[in-house]
Amino acid sequence: MSMNNHDQHAQAHNLHAEEHHHHEESFVSKYIFSMDHKTISRQFLITAVIMAFLAMMMSILFRLQLAWPGEKFAIINFILGDKWGKDGILEPGMYMALVTIHGTIMVFMVLTGGLSGTFSNLLIPYQIGARDMASGFLNMLSYWFFFLSSVIMMAGFFVETGPASGGWTVYPPLSALPQAMDGSKLGMTLWLVSMSLFIVSSLLGGLNYIVTVLNLRTKGLSMTRLPLTIWAFFITAVLGVLSFPVLFSAALLLIFDRSFGTSFYLSDIYIGGQALEQTGGSPILYLHLFWFLGHPEVYIIILPALGLTSEIISVNARKPIFGYRAMIGSIIAIGFLSFIVWAHHMYITGMNPFLGSVFVFTTLLIAIPSAVKAFNYITTLWKGNIRYTPAMLFAIGLVSTFISGGLTGIILADSTLDIHVHDTYFVVAHFHIVMGVSAILGMLAGVYHWFPKLFLRHMNKKLGYIHFWGTFISAYGVFFPMHFLGLAGVPRRYYNNTAFPMFDNLVDINVFITIFAILAGLAQVVFLFNFFYSMFRGPKSEQNPWNANTLEWTTPMANTHGNWPGELPTVYRWPYDYSKPGKDADFVPQTIPLTDGEVDGGGH
Amino acid sequence: MIKFLVYVAIILTVIAIGYLARVFELASKLKGTKPHEVTDNDNKFMSRMMLLWIIALFVFVIWNLKKYVPLLLPESASEHGVEMDWLYNFNWAIIFFVFAITQALLFFFAYKYYGRKGNTATYFPHNNKIEMIWTVIPAIVLSVIIILGLKQWNKITAPAPNDAIVIQLYAKQFDWTARYAGKDNELGASNYRLITDNNALGMDSTDSKGFDDIIVRNEIHIPLNKEISFKLNSRDVIHSAYLPHFRSQMNCVPGMTTVIHFKPIITTAQMREKEHVKHLMAGINARRAEKGDKPVEFDYILLCNKICGNSHYNMQMTIVVDTEEDYKKWLAGKKPFFDKSITVASK
Numbered sequence: 031m032s033m034n035n036h037d038q039h040a041q042a043h044n045l046h047a048e049e050h051h052h053h054e055e056s057f058v059s060k061y062i063f064s065m066d067h068k069t070i071s072r073q074f075l076i077t078a079v080i081m082a083f084l085a086m087m088m089s090i091l092f093r094l095q096l097a098w099p100g101e102k103f104a105i106i107n108f109i110l111g112d113k114w115g116k117d118g119i120l121e122p123g124m125y126m127a128l129v130t131i132h133g134t135i136m137v138f139m140v141l142t143g144g145l146s147g148t149f150s151n152l153l154i155p156y157q158i159g160a161r162d163m164a165s166g167f168l169n170m171l172s173y174w175f176f177f178l179s180s181v182i183m184m185a186g187f188f189v190e191t192g193p194a195s196g197g198w199t200v201y202p203p204l205s206a207l208p209q210a211m212d213g214s215k216l217g218m219t220l221w222l223v224s225m226s227l228f229i230v231s232s233l234l235g236g237l238n239y240i241v242t243v244l245n246l247r248t249k250g251l252s253m254t255r256l257p258l259t260i261w262a263f264f265i266t267a268v269l270g271v272l273s274f275p276v277l278f279s280a281a282l283l284l285i286f287d288r289s290f291g292t293s294f295y296l297s298d299i300y301i302g303g304q305a306l307e308q309t310g311g312s313p314i315l316y317l318h319l320f321w322f323l324g325h326p327e328v329y330i331i332i333l334p335a336l337g338l339t340s341e342i343i344s345v346n347a348r349k350p351i352f353g354y355r356a357m358i359g360s361i362i363a364i365g366f367l368s369f370i371v372w373a374h375h376m377y378i379t380g381m382n383p384f385l386g387s388v389f390v391f392t393t394l395l396i397a398i399p400s401a402v403k404a405f406n407y408i409t410t411l412w413k414g415n416i417r418y419t420p421a422m423l424f425a426i427g428l429v430s431t432f433i434s435g436g437l438t439g440i441i442l443a444d445s446t447l448d449i450h451v452h453d454t455y456f457v458v459a460h461f462h463i464v465m466g467v468s469a470i471l472g473m474l475a476g477v478y479h480w481f482p483k484l485f486l487r488h489m490n491k492k493l494g495y496i497h498f499w500g501t502f503i504s505a506y507g508v509f510f511p512m513h514f515l516g517l518a519g520v521p522r523r524y525y526n527n528t529a530f531p532m533f534d535n536l537v538d539i540n541v542f543i544t545i546f547a548i549l550a551g552l553a554q555v556v557f558l559f560n561f562f563y564s565m566f567r568g569p570k571s572e573q574n575p576w577n578a579n580t581l582e583w584t585t586p587m588a589n590t591h592g593n594w595p596g597e598l599p600t601v602y603r604w605p606y607d608y609s610k611p612g613k614d615a616d617f618v619p620q621t622i623p624l625t626d627g628e629v630d631g632g633g634h
Numbered sequence: 635m636i637k638f639l640v641y642v643a644i645i646l647t648v649i650a651i652g653y654l655a656r657v658f659e660l661a662s663k664l665k666g667t668k669p670h671e672v673t674d675n676d677n678k679f680m681s682r683m684m685l686l687w688i689i690a691l692f693v694f695v696i697w698n699l700k701k702y703v704p705l706l707l708p709e710s711a712s713e714h715g716v717e718m719d720w721l722y723n724f725n726w727a728i729i730f731f732v733f734a735i736t737q738a739l740l741f742f743f744a745y746k747y748y749g750r751k752g753n754t755a756t757y758f759p760h761n762n763k764i765e766m767i768w769t770v771i772p773a774i775v776l777s778v779i780i781i782l783g784l785k786q787w788n789k790i791t792a793p794a795p796n797d798a799i800v801i802q803l804y805a806k807q808f809d810w811t812a813r814y815a816g817k818d819n820e821l822g823a824s825n826y827r828l829i830t831d832n833n834a835l836g837m838d839s840t841d842s843k844g845f846d847d848i849i850v851r852n853e854i855h856i857p858l859n860k861e862i863s864f865k866l867n868s869r870d871v872i873h874s875a876y877l878p879h880f881r882s883q884m885n886c887v888p889g890m891t892t893v894i895h896f897k898p899i900i901t902t903a904q905m906r907e908k909e910h911v912k913h914l915m916a917g918i919n920a921r922r923a924e925k926g927d928k929p930v931e932f933d934y935i936l937l938c939n940k941i942c943g944n945s946h947y948n949m950q951m952t953i954v955v956d957t958e959e960d961y962k963k964w965l966a967g968k969k970p971f972f973d974k975s976i977t978v979a980s981k
Contacts (some may be wrong), residue, residue: 122944197941204871211943297889298826301870348755379885380892383791394776401772411743413756418680437729444783450881453939488670492658514702519878521939524947531930535917559651609755
């Protein structure tokens with residue numbers, strides 16, 4: 031705003047106040063401290079993509095060590111320097127730090143903050159017909175707490191004693207006692223600070239999503255007309271709001287134990303030539319608090335991915351999602367049950383075995399709604415007219431890995447069988463497939479599908495195809511053979527397996543896995559290029575490129591403040607009227623009124 | 635120089651992908667289609683890929699099973715482990731059955747119903763009957779799994795019989811110590827405040843139950859066909875006593891005692907004669923020869939299976955299952971910890 035004549039400006043001010051407010055936002059308020067849900071969504075996505083790439087690089091470094099222990103790799107020295115990668119050999123403490131930070135970033139920064147942050151922010155206002163989130167300001171805070179948390183998590187690599195290294199679950203006493211290892215010194219403090227900020231971010235975001243979904247739905251959009259994406263984000267937000275505070279309490283008590291001499295988790299410890307004063311605490315308390323978040327957390331990760339998949343599969347199969355109400359029921363059932371299964375992570379930790387039996391029961395129950403979802407996806411493809419956009423490929427990939435990983439969950443949920451494979455590579459394989467790979471495939475599907483809404487352009491289709499097959503094949507290549515390591519008794523988080531002759535004949539599996547891990551990494555380079563290139567140079571998108579029914583495609587392809595230039599749209603039908611008999615087009619947007627005698631919601 | 639080459643390689647890769655993208659875009663422009671628009675040809679090509687993929691996936695799974703199952707652990711050396719292995723196989727049968735059917739259907743549908751211009755999908759929003767079927771059937775199958783699993787679980791976690799031989803497994807960064815309860819089969823009291831260099835377990839010299847306790851390191855022996863009751867403790871962080879050959883595992887938690895018990899049914903010597911084990915060891919020793927390591931014989935191992943610090947990956951103890959006579963002979967050669975000389979030295 032550059033006006034020379036102040037009087038003129040003063041006069042004009044009243045007339046154009048509204049206009050100025052909308053059109054002359056400064057760079058800072060438009061791109062940095064923005065309160066617009068679309069910008070915040072982009073901020074979350076770009077931050078998450080960068081964090082995911084860093085965490086993936088970490089995994090490749092420790093995979094090199096696992097496949098060729100003792101071998102020298104210039105890249106390890108190149109990245110970690112002489113302190114942690116002397117002569118190109120990874121130092122054991124740094125190995126554990128990489129494993130820990132890889133896990134933390136992937137679970138929290140990428141698949142919780144990144145996934146929910148991007149798509150809840152983008153799609154909730156768009157798909158419910160709202161001008162923005164209930165509170166734009168809290169939404170902005172949510173991103174900046176997330177950003178700060180990500181920066182502090184990475185800062186661990188720049189302190190003398192290195193980042194936290196007790197595994198992403200940071201069980202005390204290991205994480206509570208600086209004497210136990212370097213990774214429990216300053217790096218651990220940074221981890222706790224980072225996680226506390228992350229929890230604040232997650233709560234601010236989650237409360238906002240809940241309030242927005244409940245209060246700001248446009249006219250005609252009842253809960254049973256919501257797209258499954260919104261149902262998934264909504265239940266996810268509820269889970270987060272109920273469980274993240276418990277993680278905060280776990281972290282807080284750990285901070286007290288570390289810094290103020292309390293003994294919530296510590297008892298009868300002799301370490302570093304010294305008997306500690308603390309008595310009466312129990313690490314089992316931490317395990318309960320941690321997994322009370324930790325288990326809902328895996329559903330916080332997978333539900334949004336399943337929500338995105340439901341929408342993408344339906345749109346691209348040109349069919350209504352099969353069993354819409356059963357899908358909603360499954361989401362709610364999974365959400366509820368996810369709160370009473372946490373102790374299946376603790377069968378052999380010293381918890382009362384009877385309590386274990388209760389959790390076997392609830393854990394296997396959760397398999398039922400999960401199975402229903404998988405069957406419904408498969409049936410949605412049946413007799414479809416499938417359009418293979420890259421997003422559709424990723425969505426089908428998710429269904430495949432969700433089934434594969436879910437099935438091995440039956441072994442781990444069964445306390446008897448868990449005894450043998452607990453904390454082995456079997457667990458690593460299981461959760462990477464069912465939650466890591468599936469959720470990432472779902473997130474990538476979302477990025478390809480909604481890229482036109484995010485950046486108004488299209489991503490390159492063929493690069494998308496290459497990216498999908500590279501990722502999908504590598505995912506099975508990495509994680510399928512890994513099950514055998516676990517069944518052979520190889521524990522996770524071992525720097526190398528050479529100390530045990532019994533593992534000598536398994537070294538081929540590790541080489542195989544690492545090669546596929548590197549291939550998967552290369553496939554992501556294709557994605558990174560496609561992502562950033564298309565953001566600026568991709569072909570411009572028309573308004574409704576996928577011929578979809580939901581409301582986000584009724585807004586113009588522009589960053590309109592308030593989303594709809596005129597009135598908010600009115601909704602007349604459920605979102606899945608694809609290929610409905612008696613209609614001219616194979617899709618009927620939600621804003622088209624029902625014709626005489628037409629039944630809504632899948633009736634005909 | 636290497637750093638420079640790395641930079642150059644990265645830059646060249648990015649440029650190459652960039653050109654690839656341009657080529658795709660120009661090619662589609664020449665054909666008159668939009669580069670993001672999915673054509674019938676794309677659909678057809680991807681559907682063929684789906685078919686190829688499901689065949690490849692099944693081949694890959696079978697190849698993995700053929701190649702890696704022979705490398706898995708030998709038959710269970712504990713009594714409960716035999717039943718656990720049966721339960722594993724039972725579950726695997728269900729899992730592979732469901733895996734094969736669902737993946738085949740998923741990718742077969744993905745192959746068969748690829749989009750063609752002019753085609754219309756079938757409007758099939760729901761069907762209560764089949765939805766009921768696939769809710770109820772998993773529920774029944776899972777109930778069976780739960781019942782069979784819990785039956786075993788209750789057996790495995792039931793208190794050890796009174797005549798079980800009591801052995802303490804004591805974990806610390808980064809080794810294991812075993813303490814046999816001696817003639818009275820009762821462990822003497824201990825307290826972490828009594829720990830000194832000479833009294834690593836903090837044993838209480840005033841408790842007469844501990845006078846006959848025997849401390850053993852590196853390698854412990856247990857007798858065949860006797861129930862062994864392990865009392866697990868840790869002095870610093872959480873460790874986990876993992877005995878893969880006996881299908882047994884339990885965490886060692888500072889501040890509390892956890893328990894496991896099992897009955898070994900195959901001696902180390904017998905196990906070394908099993909065909910599967912001979913085959914395993916031949917493979918292992920061939921590998922070791924390549925690396926220039928000495929050949930080894932099969933042994934039962936106790937590992938730490940809970941991250942416990944920098945040397946977590948090398949915290950182990952050998953377990954030898956003996957016949958009862960050999961075990962007694964071995965034990966007779968060990969002296970109780972509170973041998974007079976040691977007691978005097980530590981006080």
